[in-house]
Each structure stands twice: as structure tokens, then as C-alpha cells.
Amino acid sequence: MQPGTKKFLRFSQAWLINTLAVLVAVYIVPGIHFGKDSGLLAPFIASLVLGILNAFIRPILMLLALPLLIFTLGLFTFVINALLLYFVGVLLAPHFQVDTFGSAFLGALIISIVSIALNALTGAGNASVTFQRRPPPPKKSDDDGPVIDI
Numbered sequence: 001m002q003p004g005t006k007k008f009l010r011f012s013q014a015w016l017i018n019t020l021a022v023l024v025a026v027y028i029v030p031g032i033h034f035g036k037d038s039g040l041l042a043p044f045i046a047s048l049v050l051g052i053l054n055a056f057i058r059p060i061l062m063l064l065a066l067p068l069l070i071f072t073l074g075l076f077t078f079v080i081n082a083l084l085l086y087f088v089g090v091l092l093a094p095h096f097q098v099d100t101f102g103s104a105f106l107g108a109l110i111i112s113i114v115s116i117a118l119n120a121l122t123g124a125g126n127a128s129v130t131f132q133r134r135p136p137p138p139k140k141s142d143d144d145g146p147v148i149d150i
Contacts, residue, residue: 013124019047021114028110031103032085038095046088046096050111053084081108 082105089098
């Protein structure tokens with residue numbers, strides 16, 4: 001497989017996983033919803049815009065909030081994710097809406113959990129689950145007891 005095709009397949013898989021995570025958040029969180037006249041294309045566009053913001057704006061916000069991230073041991077990342085989700089709702093206002101910051105926070109938390117779970121199940125991204133078996137303990141024989149030399 002050519003490198004360009006492989007990159008496109010990884011991008012498509014990540015986009016589909018992100019779209020499914022956004023759909024789960026829309027169905028669970030009451031403050032996040034699609035517009036009445038928005039069709040099937042709205043979840044795909046919302047997840048694409050969220051992915052673009054995560055790629056370009058999120059690193060800048062993480063750098064600016066570095067003292068807060070260190071002080072909160074990384075928990076401020078959830079606030080940054082919520083801000084980005086809320087901003088997607090502002091950008092796509094008639095088709096994708098996020099009513100309050102609280103619903104954006106809960107939606108970002110759900111999107112993160114679902115994305116991590118789906119990435120672990122599919123092996124996409126950096127998340128993967130591996131199971132390793134411990135080697136069996138060495139067999140003891142009668143000659144392996146303590147030795148006392150006098």
C-alpha cells in the first residue's frame with residue numbers, strides 16, 4: 001500500500017471514530033444537539049471542524065495554559081477540550097449547537113472516553129491494548145533446596 005493511501009485511511013478511520021464519539025455525546029448530553037433542518041452531513045462536518053481545531057488551536061491553548069495544566073496535574077485539559085467543543089457549536093450555530101459550557105464540558109468528557117475506547121478497540125492512533133502472559137515459574141526439583149556446607 002502506498003504511503004499516501006495509508007495516511008488517508010488513517011485519517012478516515014480517525015474521522016469516523018470522532019464522528020461516532022460526537023454522535024454519542026449528542027444522544028447522551030441534553031445540551032448538545034443538531035439543528036432541526038440539518039441532515040446526515042452535520043455530524044461529519046462537526047467532527048471535522050473539531051478535529052481541525054484540535055490540530056491547530058489546541059496546542060496553542062495547551063502552551064498558554066501550561067502553568068494551569070501543571071498545577072492541576074493535567075485536569076485543565078478537560079476545560080480546553082470543552083472550550084473547543086463550545087467553539088465548534090459557535091462556528092456551526094444553526095446546524096450544531098452547544099447550549100452551555102457545562103454541557104460542553106460533559107460532551108467533551110464523553111467524546112474523549114468514547115474516542116479512547118474506539119481507538120483502543122480498532123488499534124488506531126496511539127492507544128492500543130496488549131495482553132502479555134507471564135512466563136511460567138521455573139519448575140522446582142528436589143535438588144534445588146538450601147545447601148549448607150560445613
